[in-house]
Amino acid sequence: xxxxxxxxxxxxxxxxxxxxxxxxxxxxxxxxxxxxxxxxxxxxxxxxxxxxxxxxxxxxxxxxxxxxxxxxxxxxxxxxxxxxxxxxxxxxxxxxxxxxxxxxxxxxxxxxxxxxxxxxxxxxxxxxxxxxxxxxxxxxxxxxxxxxxxxxxxxxxxxxxxxxxxxxxxxxxxxxxxxxxxxxxxxxxxxxxxxxxxxxxxxxxxxxxxxxxxxxxxxxxxxxxxxxxxxxxxxxxxxxxxxxxxxxxxxxxxxxxxxxxxxxxxxxxxxxxxxxxxxxxxxxxxxxxxxxxxxxxxxxxxxxxxxxxxxxxxxxxxxxxxxxxxxxxxxxxxxxxxxxxxxxxxxxxxxxxxxxxxxxxxxxxxxxxxxxxxxxxxxxxxxxxxxxxxxxxxxxxxxxxxxxxxxxxxxxxxxxxxxxxxxxxxxxxxxxxxxxxxxxxxxxxxxxxxxxxxxxxxxxxxxxxxxxxxxxxxxxxxxxxxxxxxxxxxxxxxxxxxxxxxxxxxxxxxxxxxxxxxxxxxxxxxxxxxxxxxxxxxxxxxxxxxxxxxxxxxxxxxxxxxxxxxxxxxxxxxxxxxxxxxxxxxxxxxxxxxxxxxxxxxxxxxx
Ligand code: HEM
Ligand SMILES: [Cu+2]
Numbered sequence: 001x002x003x004x005x006x007x008x009x010x011x012x013x014x015x016x017x018x019x020x021x022x023x024x025x026x027x028x029x030x031x032x033x034x035x036x037x038x039x040x041x042x043x044x045x046x047x048x049x050x051x052x053x054x055x056x057x058x059x060x061x062x063x064x065x066x067x068x069x070x071x072x073x074x075x076x077x078x079x080x081x082x083x084x085x086x087x088x089x090x091x092x093x094x095x096x097x098x099x100x101x102x103x104x105x106x107x108x109x110x111x112x113x114x115x116x117x118x119x120x121x122x123x124x125x126x127x128x129x130x131x132x133x134x135x136x137x138x139x140x141x142x143x144x145x146x147x148x149x150x151x152x153x154x155x156x157x158x159x160x161x162x163x164x165x166x167x168x169x170x171x172x173x174x175x176x177x178x179x180x181x182x183x184x185x186x187x188x189x190x191x192x193x194x195x196x197x198x199x200x201x202x203x204x205x206x207x208x209x210x211x212x213x214x215x216x217x218x219x220x221x222x223x224x225x226x227x228x229x230x231x232x233x234x235x236x237x238x239x240x241x242x243x244x245x246x247x248x249x250x251x252x253x254x255x256x257x258x259x260x261x262x263x264x265x266x267x268x269x270x271x272x273x274x275x276x277x278x279x280x281x282x283x284x285x286x287x288x289x290x291x292x293x294x295x296x297x298x299x300x301x302x303x304x305x306x307x308x309x310x311x312x313x314x315x316x317x318x319x320x321x322x323x324x325x326x327x328x329x330x331x332x333x334x335x336x337x338x339x340x341x342x343x344x345x346x347x348x349x350x351x352x353x354x355x356x357x358x359x360x361x362x363x364x365x366x367x368x369x370x371x372x373x374x375x376x377x378x379x380x381x382x383x384x385x386x387x388x389x390x391x392x393x394x395x396x397x398x399x400x401x402x403x404x405x406x407x408x409x410x411x412x413x414x415x416x417x418x419x420x421x422x423x424x425x426x427x428x429x430x431x432x433x434x435x436x437x438x439x440x441x442x443x444x445x446x447x448x449x450x451x452x453x454x455x456x457x458x459x460x461x462x463x464x465x466x467x468x469x470x471x472x473x474x475x476x477x478x479x480x481x482x483x484x485x486x487x488x489x490x491x492x493x494x495x496x497x498x499x500x501x502x503x504x505x506x507x508x509x510x511x512x513x514x515x516x517x518x519x520x521x522x523x524x525x526x527x528x529x530x531x532x533x534x535x536x537x538x539x540x541x542x543x544x545x546x547x548x549x550x551x552x553x554x555x556x557x558x559x560x561x562x563x564x565x566x567x568x569x570x571x572x573x574x575x576x577x578x579x580x581x582x583x584x585x586x587x588x589x590x591x592x593x594x595x596x597x598x599x600x601x602x603x604x605x606x607x
Contacts, residue, residue: 032140034132035560039139040118041453044446046142047110048527054106055520057098062477064091066506066513068495089181091494093161097153100166100189103300104196105146107434110442111303112203112238113139116231118453119307120207122551122558123225125216125567130209138202141195148192155188156181162189165492167289170263170282174255177273190253197246204238207231216550218569222327223591225549225573226320229327230306233334237295237302240338245292248285255280283348290341298337300434302330304441305372308394310573311448312376314547315391316383317587319574322375329368336365346417355414362412369405373398384577384587389463390545393444396471400436404429407482422492425485431478443467443526450530451544455556456537458529466525473519477512484508546588548573553592570594 023029033039056075063072064086076084086094117135121128129135152162160181164173168189176183211232215224224232254260263285266278313320320326342350342358350358376398385391407429411417420426443466450458489496489505496502543552550567551558569591575581580596581589 032136034128034136036117036121036129036132036135037453037558037562039135040114040116042139043109043113043117043142044115044453046146047106047114048530050101050105050146051110052523052527054098054101055523057094057101059516059520060086060094061091061098062513062516064094064494065496066510068497086494087159088494089156089160089163089179092163092179092492093153093156093159093181093185095492096162096165096189097149100149100162100192102434103166103296104193105142105149107300107438108196108200108296109142111300111438112200112207112231112234113142115227115303115307115442115445115449116203116207116234118449119227119551120210120231121214122452122554122562123228123549124211124214124219125550125563125569126210126214127561127563127566129206130214131206134202135206138199138206141199141202145192145195145199148188148195152185152188152192155185156183161185167293168193168252168285169289170252170255170285171268171270173285174252174263174282175268175270175273175276176256177271187253187256190249190256194246194249194253197242197249200238201242204235204242207235208239211235216567216569219550219591220569222324223569223572225306226309226323226326226330227303227306230302230304230330233330234299234302237299237334237337241292241295241299244288245296248288248292252285283345286345286348287341290344291338294341294344295334295337297430297433298333301438302333304397304438304445305330307445307448308397308441309376309379310547310549311390311444312379312394312398313574313576314448314545314588315386315388315394316380317386317576318379318383319572319576319578320375321378321381322371323572323574325371326375329371332368333365336361336368340365343412343417346414347421352414359412359414363409366405366409366412369401373402373405388447389458389460389467390444390448392464392467393440393447396440396467397437397444400432400440400474403479404432404436407432419488420485422490423485424481424489424491427491428478428481428485431474431481435478436474440467440470443470446526446530448545449551450533450537451540452551452554452556452558454534454537455539456533456535457540457544458533458537462525462529466522466529469522469525470519473515473522476515477519480508480512543590546586548575548588548591550591553590567592568594 030038060072060075069085071084072086076086117129155161162168162173162185163179163182164186172178173186176186179186211228251260251262255263261276261278261280263282264276264278264280265282266276268276268278309320309326340358340362342354343362346355346358380395407425411420411426411429447458447463450456484505487502487505489502497506540556542554542556545552550569553567554562555564570593571589571591573591575589577587578589581587
């Protein structure tokens with residue numbers, strides 16, 4: 001018995017059939033499903049749609065920066081704003097909603113919600129999550145959240161709305177008079193934020209329990225794929241950081257609706273309103289917000305780091321270089337992530353000694369990040385690299401992470417950040433890490449696990465074009481932002497060119513907008529490829545990539561309950577091209593393949 005997969009193959013197809021017999025009604029199968037795979041796919045489709053919404057908002061922002069006060073084509077007509085012109089209030093709302101949609105409705109739910117749900121039970125060999133109903137609720141709480149964000153979009157009469165940016169600093173976010181049109185809109189925004197938090201917390205509890213309790217026999221902690229480690233660490237981060245944001249959100253709602261003054265100082269006169277009674281501290285919000293949101297930037301990255309490690313290893317047919325250091329560095333990033341939040345507040349007038357502490361801890365995060373980068377390159381090095389779209393997107397991830405990580409180290413230095421803070425340099429940094437890294441990792445992940453989700457492959461040629469155009473568009477849009485930042489262009493200004501020292505930056509901004517349009521159009525390739533391949537893609541078997549993980553022993557797509565027989569894990573997830581695999585005439589060896597001694601000793605017992 002060299003490998004157990006043929007046995008599974010024949011057995012399983014009848015089994016998958018057997019599952020089809022007890023058919024569920026449509027609404028239970030596709031809407032209120034408690035199956036982790038369906039919930040994962042629901043999250044994926046919803047977040048991809050939100051990606052389109054967020055992208056459209058970004059293009060509107062780019063329009064204003066390239067052609068200030070000119071009528072905007074198409075979108076301008078939809079939003080019918082003084083003939084299609086973007087007003088300052090509208091601009092403020094556009095970038096606020098762009099970031100909010102991208103962060104809270106795309107990046108966080110696509111990683112934890114879509115991939116976390118789909119992959120965790122499959123990769124650890126469980127039949128579902130520990131709490132399937134809670135899991136379903138975590139998806140359905142996204143809808144009131146999306147409704148609230150949508151309401152905040154229209155509550156200000158569409159042409160204005162929440163004005164505080166995704167960071168929602170008071171007083172802008174605490175006093176309705178501080179930002180015209182932000183009245184109920186900002187309150188809806190805060191409700192939306194809280195609801196996303198509820199959804200994330202339900203997911204987090206579920207993921208931790210599932211990973212701790214439901215691993216298949218033999219799936220020891222250090223045999224878990226790095227995706228699972230990443231999801232586990234992310235869930236812990238969420239559980240510890242999120243309550244702080246939720247509490248702060250409620251306090252801010254109370255300031256707006258109940259007349260409390262947690263974040264409002266006394267005697268402030270805004271837009272000729274009565275002076276505030278106050279006694280509170282706007283700075284308190286910054287502390288609470290960043291105590292959540294710095295760890296949250298890793299919530300937006302770690303899962304992608306784990307997934308890319310899995311995919312790189314498979315596409316290079318080599319074990320991940322330094323598996324344990326990869327795990328420890330993710331844990332270190334998560335741990336350190338809790339003591340660096342002050343690097344977002346260097347200009348808030350903090351004691352220089354405190355600034356030094358935050359600067360040192362921030363720079364220390366670069367160490368585990370560098371270990372990971374080194375190990376990804378070590379994984380690629382000398383491998384039998386498959387140049388498909390998965391590999392291209394993964395290399396995009398690593399390369400862009402290097403750029404984004406390096407700019408982070410610049411900003412970690414207090415004196416440098418005093419200049420860079422709130423300039424486009426910051427915008428460049430976080431787009432490199434969040435789009436350049438996370439999103440390219442997500443694109444790779446979609447193509448890689450698509451056959452497991454739908455039993456069909458995505459078209460690789462279209463996916464390669466999608467990668468190439470997105471990569472060019474991305475760098476053309478975001479690299480020049482470093483230069484704008486160095487030139488001192490502030491973020492969040494509707495018309496930076498009012499300042500003569502920025503006038504000369506207009507042509508560069510126009511070029512960037514062209515690249516952004518290219519990048520936006522390229523996403524239709526992804527959408528088209530996704531939809532087309534769902535129905536007409538090439539049909540494939542269980543393990544089209546020749547990968548090792550448990551998910552590849554299940555049918556594609558797996559039936560209810562995932563596996564034909566409860567899997568047993570005998571080895572680590574990255575044993576590509578090992579002598580043992582080669583002895584079997586292949587360059588991978590499934591985690592379910594027992595070591596060669598075992599059958600022999602079993603024979604011995606029988607004899
Ligand atoms: C080598 C690691 C990193 C270092 C040293 C670093 C450092 C910093 C610093 C100092 C700031 C504040 C700058 C300012 O506002 O003046 C910042 C902002 C930011 N960083 Fe990083 N960073 C790193 C990695 C990351 C990663 C991996 C992500 C996300 C996946 C990320 C996301 C962000 C975001 C979203 C902001 C801006 C938030 C805002 O003001 O809107 N960073 N980073
Ligand atoms: Cu940070």
